[in-house]
Amino acid sequence: MHKWLMTCVGMILLTSSLPAAAVDVALTTPVSGVVKTVLVRQGQSVKKGQKLVVLDDAIFQARVMEAEGSVERLQADAQEAERDLKRAKELYSRAVSSTTELEQAQVRYSRTNGLYKEAQARLLVARKNLEYSTLRAPFEGTISKRLAEPGMVVSAELQPATLIILSK
Incomplete structure (x- = not known):
């Protein structure tokens, strides 16, 4: 069996080259954390997008909250800096x-x-990582094997x- 690493829909997938009728795909999360809930069992059919872990x-x-706070604070700072710049231009012109x-x-x-743009980028990353904390089925299929259990530590190394x- 030939195996390779592939990224799809933001999840790391390990795909093996098997006949098209029986392709097993190993799924994990791209973020580290502790498994809170496993929502599927071995042999269960799942739909694309369904929550698995x-x-x-x-x-x-x-x-996300921390990044939102930074964005709000730096947005206010940026607005103040813009007002100060307009005032400085006005005073300079006179x-x-x-x-x-x-x-x-x-x-x-x-x-x-x-700094405001950096904070916006950190907020996007924080929101994406929150989204990645839920493993979803990338396609319709059947659970071949369940290796996750509540309390298990997942490392995205x-x-x-x-x-x-x-x-x-």
Whole structure:
């Protein structure tokens, strides 16, 4: 049997080259965590998108909340920096302030907007990791083998543990 590693629908899948009628696909999550619930049993038929395994998502939810807070704070900072830049441009155009003050406002505006975009990116990653804490069936099939149990620690390192084997 020839095996290779492949990424599909955000999950790491180990696919073996077997006859088209009997392809087993080993499924795991791309994030580390502790198995909270296993929602399937061996021999069970599943539909595409059906939940199979749920990791404890408390840490993932907390990271989303933390990232949302950073986005809100930095959005307010960016709005303030934009107002300051407009004010600095106005004062500079009336020769009330110096070039240095205008440049400082421009730098603050650029820096703050950069930090805001970084916070938005961290929020996207946190939301995606929360989504990945639930293993879903990538296609319709039958559970060939259930290896996951509640309390099991899943590590998304180089060789993540197989949680479910699904047959097409």
